[in-house]
Amino acid sequence: xxxxxxPPNNPVSQFIKAQQxxxxxxxxxxGSVDDGKSSMIGRLLYDSKQIFDDQLASxxxxxxxxxxxxxxxxxxxxxxxxxxEREQGITIDVAYRFxxxxxxxxxxxxxxxxxxxxxxxxxxxxxxxxxxVLIDARKGVLTQTRRHSLLVDLLGIxxxxxxxxxxxxIDYSQEVFDAISQQYLxxxxxxxxxxxxxxxxxALTGENLTLPSTNTPWYxxxxxxxxxxxxxVGTQDLSAAFRMSVQSVSRPNSDFRGYMGTIASGAINVxxxxxxxxxxxxxxxxxxxxxxxPRHSAIAGESVCLVLEDEIDISRGDLLSSIVxxxxxxxxxxxHLVWLxxxxxxxxxxxxxxxxxxxxxxxIDRLKYRIDINSNEHVSAVTLGLNDIGIxxxxxxxxxxxxxxxxxxxxxxxVLIDRITNRTVGAGMIRHSLRRSENVQWQELTVGRExxxxxxxxxxxxxxxxxxxxxxxxxxxxxxxVMLHQRKxxxxxxxxxxxxxxxxxxxxxxxxxxxENIRRVAEVAKLFVDAGMVTIVSFISPFEAERALAxxxxxxxxFFEVFVDAPMVVVEKRDxxxxxxxxxxxxxxxxxxxDSPYEIPTNPNLRVESSVSSVVECxxxxxxxxxxxxxx
Amino acid sequence: MSYLARLEAESMHIIREAVAQAENPVMLYSVGxxxxxxxxxxxxxxxxxxxxxxxxxxxxxWKFKEMIKFRDVVATDPDxxxxxxxxxxCVRLNINPFxxxxxxxxxxWKTEGLKQALDExxxxxxxxxxxxxxxxxxxxxxxxxxxTSKHVWDPKNQRPELWNIYNARHAxxxxxxxxPLSNWTELDVWQYLLAEDIPVVPLYFAKPRxxxxxxxxxxxxxxxRMKLLPGEVVETKMVxxxxxxxxxxxxxxESEATDLSMILAEMFTSRSSERQGRMIDHDQAGSMEKKxxxxxx
Ligand SMILES: Nc1nc2c(ncn2[C@@H]2O[C@H](COP(=O)(O)OP(=O)(O)OP(=O)(O)O)[C@@H](O)[C@H]2O)c(=O)[nH]1
Ligand SMILES: [Mg+2]
Numbered sequence: 001x002x003x004x005x006x007p008p009n010n011p012v013s014q015f016i017k018a019q020q021x022x023x024x025x026x027x028x029x030x031g032s033v034d035d036g037k038s039s040m041i042g043r044l045l046y047d048s049k050q051i052f053d054d055q056l057a058s059x060x061x062x063x064x065x066x067x068x069x070x071x072x073x074x075x076x077x078x079x080x081x082x083x084x085e086r087e088q089g090i091t092i093d094v095a096y097r098f099x100x101x102x103x104x105x106x107x108x109x110x111x112x113x114x115x116x117x118x119x120x121x122x123x124x125x126x127x128x129x130x131x132x133v134l135i136d137a138r139k140g141v142l143t144q145t146r147r148h149s150l151l152v153d154l155l156g157i158x159x160x161x162x163x164x165x166x167x168x169x170i171d172y173s174q175e176v177f178d179a180i181s182q183q184y185l186x187x188x189x190x191x192x193x194x195x196x197x198x199x200x201x202x203a204l205t206g207e208n209l210t211l212p213s214t215n216t217p218w219y220x221x222x223x224x225x226x227x228x229x230x231x232x233v234g235t236q237d238l239s240a241a242f243r244m245s246v247q248s249v250s251r252p253n254s255d256f257r258g259y260m261g262t263i264a265s266g267a268i269n270v271x272x273x274x275x276x277x278x279x280x281x282x283x284x285x286x287x288x289x290x291x292x293x294p295r296h297s298a299i300a301g302e303s304v305c306l307v308l309e310d311e312i313d314i315s316r317g318d319l320l321s322s323i324v325x326x327x328x329x330x331x332x333x334x335x336h337l338v339w340l341x342x343x344x345x346x347x348x349x350x351x352x353x354x355x356x357x358x359x360x361x362x363x364i365d366r367l368k369y370r371i372d373i374n375s376n377e378h379v380s381a382v383t384l385g386l387n388d389i390g391i392x393x394x395x396x397x398x399x400x401x402x403x404x405x406x407x408x409x410x411x412x413x414x415v416l417i418d419r420i421t422n423r424t425v426g427a428g429m430i431r432h433s434l435r436r437s438e439n440v441q442w443q444e445l446t447v448g449r450e451x452x453x454x455x456x457x458x459x460x461x462x463x464x465x466x467x468x469x470x471x472x473x474x475x476x477x478x479x480x481x482v483m484l485h486q487r488k489x490x491x492x493x494x495x496x497x498x499x500x501x502x503x504x505x506x507x508x509x510x511x512x513x514x515x516e517n518i519r520r521v522a523e524v525a526k527l528f529v530d531a532g533m534v535t536i537v538s539f540i541s542p543f544e545a546e547r548a549l550a551x552x553x554x555x556x557x558x559f560f561e562v563f564v565d566a567p568m569v570v571v572e573k574r575d576x577x578x579x580x581x582x583x584x585x586x587x588x589x590x591x592x593x594x595d596s597p598y599e600i601p602t603n604p605n606l607r608v609e610s611s612v613s614s615v616v617e618c619x620x621x622x623x624x625x626x627x628x629x630x631x632x
Numbered sequence: 633m634s635y636l637a638r639l640e641a642e643s644m645h646i647i648r649e650a651v652a653q654a655e656n657p658v659m660l661y662s663v664g665x666x667x668x669x670x671x672x673x674x675x676x677x678x679x680x681x682x683x684x685x686x687x688x689x690x691x692x693x694w695k696f697k698e699m700i701k702f703r704d705v706v707a708t709d710p711d712x713x714x715x716x717x718x719x720x721x722c723v724r725l726n727i728n729p730f731x732x733x734x735x736x737x738x739x740x741w742k743t744e745g746l747k748q749a750l751d752e753x754x755x756x757x758x759x760x761x762x763x764x765x766x767x768x769x770x771x772x773x774x775x776x777x778x779x780t781s782k783h784v785w786d787p788k789n790q791r792p793e794l795w796n797i798y799n800a801r802h803a804x805x806x807x808x809x810x811x812p813l814s815n816w817t818e819l820d821v822w823q824y825l826l827a828e829d830i831p832v833v834p835l836y837f838a839k840p841r842x843x844x845x846x847x848x849x850x851x852x853x854x855x856x857r858m859k860l861l862p863g864e865v866v867e868t869k870m871v872x873x874x875x876x877x878x879x880x881x882x883x884x885x886e887s888e889a890t891d892l893s894m895i896l897a898e899m900f901t902s903r904s905s906e907r908q909g910r911m912i913d914h915d916q917a918g919s920m921e922k923k924x925x926x927x928x929x
Contacts, residue, residue: 012897016823024635081768082787083921093790095771096764098817105635107815119792123774126794247648252681260677262645262796291679301633303644303677316652340792354797357652413795422801424792486804 022100025233026107028124030152031134032144033113036165038091040134040203041110042075044225047210048099051078062086075204079110092117094124103229113144118151118387119340122427125152126413130159130231132224133184137170137200141183147373147387149191154336154389154429156409158194159231163224167200167207172215190376195231199224238299241325242266242274243403243411245356246318250289250305258289258305259314264356264410266322268306269297276312277319277401278329284309317358319401319411327411330433331399332365337392339384341418341425346383347392348630350459351425355414358400361457362416363630365393384426393434398454405429419487420627452532458489460529461631462554463622466541466601467564468593469579470571472610472618476564477538479615480622484534489632492528493536494521509590515546522550529558542598560631562622563604566611568593605629636824643670643812644677645796646775647759650810651684653800654757658750661687661714663699663706664876665832666761669821670812671706672830674759682711688749688758689716692741694729694878696854702833717749729880730859737878743926747783750807757800757808765817769921775814781805785924818874819899826892836895838872838887849883 029037045051051059059077066086067074079095080086091112099106109124125131131152135145152160162184170176181198188196199208200216201224207213209224243264250258268274268285275282288295289305298304306320314320321327339345345364353362370381370390384390405412416426453459463480465473474495481491500507504520507513518541528535541547551559571593572580583591590596601607606625608618626632633641647670651657659674661667674683689703707714722741729737750758764771774793779785791799800808813821825832843850844864851858853866858880860866871884872895889895 012893015900016826016893016896019819019823020634020636020827022635023633024638079768079771081770081772081921084788092788093772095768096815097771098765098815120790123792123794127796247645248652250678250681256680258680260648262641289680291676299633301638301641303641303648305679352801354799356797357649410795413797415792415794415797415799417799417801422799422803424794424799427792427794 019100022103022105023233024105024107025130025228025231026109026128027130027132027228028109028111028121028128028152028157029132029134030111030121030125030148031113031132032136032139032142032148033090035113035134035136035139035145036076036203037113037134038076038079038095038110039074040132040163040165040201040209041095041097041108042078043203043206043209044108045078045097045099046075047206048101050097050099069204072204090114092120094120096124101225101229106228111148115144115147115387118147119338121148122151122155122338122340125155125157126427128152128155128157129233130161130228131157132161132163132228134163134165135180135184137164137166137173137176137180140180141187143374145184146187146376149188150371150373150376150389151338153191153193154338156405156429158192160188160193160196161224161227162196162198163201163209164198165201165203167216168202168205172200172213174216174218177219187376197221197227199227237265238267240265240300240408241327242268242272242320242322243327243408244268244304244306244320245358245411246314246316246320247357248316249314256289256307257311258307259320260303260305261320261357262303263298263300265300265408267297267299268304273323274308274320275323275326276314277321277327278399279313279318280329281312282323283312317356317360319356319358321401327401327403328433329399329401330435331396332393332434333396333402334368334391334393334431334434335414335428336405336431337364337384337390337394337416338427339386339388339390339425340427341423342386343418343425344383344385345390345426346628349627350419350630350632352417352419353394353396353400353414353428354417355400355402356411359417360396360398360400361419362394362396365395367392391431394428397457402430402433404432406431419632420623449530449532452530456490456532458532458534459631460532461534461558461560462525462529463534463536463626464525464541464547464550464559464561465536465538465564466547466561466604467610468566468568468571468598469540469591470574470576471564471566472615473538473540473564475615476562476608476610476618476622477536479619480536483619483623489534490532491534491536493538494525494528496539499524509596514543515549518546518550519553522553525550526554529554540592540598542592542596544599544602547601560606560626560629561601561604563601563607564618565607565609570611636820636827639816639820640673640676640824642796642815643673646798646810646812647674647677649796649798650757650759650776650800650808650812651678653798654808656753656755657685657757657759658688658715658753658755659683659685659759660746660761661689661703662761662876663689663695663703663833664761665821665825665836666763666813668830668832669816669824670759670761672828673812685759686713686715686753688753688755689714690742690745690749691716691718692737692745692878693718693723694737694741694880696833696835696852696876696879696882698835699833699876715749715753717745717752719745719748728857729878730857734881737881739923739926741878743923750783755807756802757810759810759812761813762811763813763816763818763821767920769924773811773814773924775811776800777809777811778802779807779809781807783807784926787921787925819896822892822896822899826896833876835873835876837891838870838889838894840868841871841884842866843869843871843884850886851882852879852884854879 063074095110111121201208244261287307347364368391369378403411412430583594872887
């Protein structure tokens with residue numbers, strides 16, 4: 001942005017200038033249930049004069065109604081802003097509040113203490129540069145204290161303040177304070193914190209938080225706010241390697257092509273050589289397109305639009321990096337994964353992995369172990385449930401540019417997204433790459449099914465719908481195609497009716513013709529699978545033998561047979577195309593169900609009852625099973 | 633980077649991420665200072681390209697005349713497309729704050745009007761200027777906030793939002809509200825307007841204006857639809873507005889601040905929040921959360 005255009009020397013301008021030059025610290029307040037997090041933040045806001053008179057008046061009112069402090073003000077109600085939170089007296093979701101002192105501006109996240117809401121704490125911690133871990137002096141280090149500390153550590157926060165709260169309730173005892181500090185230090189030994197400060201506070205009175213305390217003469221250290229004002233903000237290490245994930249490509253006209261993004265680390269100047277990951281191509285920065293006028297350099301944190309020397313292929317999600325210290329390129333990584341969803345993680349299932357602006361399909365190859373919160377030990381596990389932390393190997397369908405999270409909090413972080421519900425289900429931090437394909441330009445000599453699938457970001461397979469005429473195969477096939485299409489999955493439907501008009505127009509309904517009909521369709525389906533498509537075949541295919549043949553042609557692992565089951569009486573009664581009536585009248589010889597048998601599939605991958613379930617229900621069952629079997 | 637510069641960069645990042653993932657984005661433009669800042673940030677974010685989305689103004693026909701004038705000047709920019717939506721049902725029923733009360737007036741004109749406009753335009757993502765410092769339930773809301781096909785917010789089941797990675801995937805029919813100014817405070821907004829030299833509606837600056845004291849608020853008599861109640865007198869006072877909405881529901885503050893730096897000087901000593909000037913927010917406890925659950929922005 002521009003530097004301020006104020007008249008100098010007027011007191012207001014000087015004040016504003018001082019405001020604008022302040023830096024910003026984002027921190028989180030976490031710890032166990034009821035340790036006083038919300039109260040502490042309320043008190044911080046109150047003491048930094050962030051609470052206006054009208055807000056104070058409504059706070060006093062609220063305190064009488066919902067407060068836990070009798071007649072006195074309940075500061076927790078300043079941040080517990082949801083109706084449910086006020087009624088239950090707990091924090092459910094993270095609140096972001098803002099205050100400033102003479103030295104710094106702060107964004108503070110108030111985390112919920114309840115285990116159930118840990119994922120909301122993780123949301124708050126992911127953007128924090130410092131953490132205050134609160135401990136109730138009467139209770140000491142609890143499971144949630146440990147869980148939150150572990151998460152804060154995993155998320156790469158190095159500066160910790162352990163605030164031992166409610167010191168008023170233990171007679172301001174130094175022994176208790178020392179014992180808890182010792183207990184915490186022992187536990188934190190295995191973590192990677194760089195600075196740990198211990199402060200005895202009373203959130204209600206603000207003692208040692210914002211105000212000095214006469215009740216703790218034995219404590220000579222700084223007040224909590226003073227520590228927060230001076231903690232080094234790890235913002236701009238300009239010597240760090242340049243990284244920028246491309247958010248989008250700007251093409252307002254044919255003469256201009258710009259690459260927009262936020263610089264994740266390092267600095268970049270006009271003339272610098274950069275590498276595009278994962279393609280490995282290199283080019284130079286030609287210019288910046290900037291609203292505020294010409295510029296020659298930019299640094300970490302800035303949002304920019306780069307113009308490059310060469311016209312090379314760069315799209316959203318590509319990672320631009322320095323060539324001296326380039327990013328890694330890999331499709332197989334070991335990560336820390338925090339699970340954020342109620343539904344358990346399913347190894348081998350395909351999720352979307354989002355890193356920077358890049359979305360790519362990925363699956364968990366192997367869950368190596370889960371971390372036990374209490375003991376910090378590794379326990380073997382087959383899945384991760386809500387709020388579990390594990391170490392796993394993840395494979396992506398195409399290589400991506402990345403860095404270990406230790407080295408770069410921006411290019412080493414990702415989320416996993418459920419492809420069906422669209423919800424964010426996991427938070428990941430890359431430990432290291434498991435492939436040595438790093439920095440190697442990616443070259444393919446031939447293009448085969450695997451390469452097509454990589455490019456399509458999907459796997460090809462056949463959904464084979466079998467069932468009586470009128471059982472609803474085509475309806476289900478169409479609905480399935482629409483649904484997959486909306487999820488950006490490429491599909492193609494082969495339907496008995498349309499194929500018989502063209503490709504198989506020469507075939508009739510004798511047993512040999514029927515077999516040939518199925519053989520051709522299976523071969524065509526196989527070609528589509530090779531092309532990387534999800535191919536939906538909707539054919540009566542009444543004979544077990546020909547379905548087996550189709551399975552053999554396509555390949556067992558790419559073949560998903562769905563028996564669309566509807567009783568003869570129902571389909572005949574429905575008779576949407578009037579075919580049964582014709583067949584009964586003898587106008588259609590060899591009609592399945594009338595004068596030609598339908599052999600019930602003995603072992604389909606799935607059976608749906610279209611006379612009992614709605615189309616949507618059938619669809620849900622199919623998709624769920626496809627997901628379970630890792631087709632999707 | 634100074635913290636204002638960090639806020640600016642974060643907002644630009646958010647705006648770009650949202651547009652890249654949306655099928656049909658739109659920006660809610662209320663003509664106020666926050667909308668003005670977002671519009672400016674969006675221009676910066678996409679420079680040198682024009683804005684890749686239209687602006688939507690949900691007009692209640694009860695906005696200050698000066699707001700409409702300002703809006704129409706902004707809309708003369710050939711690179712901007714402004715959609716103005718006026719709820720036809722409200723026109724038909726002549727819904728107004730005097731006869732129907734602030735709550736029903738806002739609900740029908742604004743909440744219903746907004747839902748209509750979003751449905752009509754089939755917008756799957758809408759930018760809004762809300763800030764977390766405005767109100768307690770907003771402090772809890774994610775930057776990318778999801779709405780069901782009925783525009784309902786579920787505060788107890790918000791999507792995790794980690795780092796600066798924004799997952800905007802949504803099913804057909806669902807939509808997203810995106811708040812690029814989430815982490816800004818009112819003070820930041822004024823400072824930014826000053827630093828960037830951005831014009832705002834003159835109502836924000838103090839000037840002698842005709843006002844009436846009603847329900848503890850200084851209401852400006854903006855046109856003759858406002859009838860005086862017994863005992864009320866119109867006085868000319870030096871006032872300005874900290875927030876802008878429908879004129880009969882927006883309280884003015886007495887002030888001498890005629891430019892941005894004077895506003896800032898007053899802000900540093902202010903003892904009341906900007907929302908105090910909005911009648912609709914303190915109709916009932918938890919009213920903002922309730923409104924949001926019902927589909928208010
Ligand atoms: N005596 C005393 N009581 C305190 C102190 N700090 C907080 N409390 C009380 O402890 C209770 C819990 O405080 P909260 O601030 O809601 O706790 P929290 O950590 O935010 O709880 P969750 O967010 O639900 O995990 C309230 O009744 C507070 O008034 C303190 O320093 N001294
Ligand atoms: Mg709390």
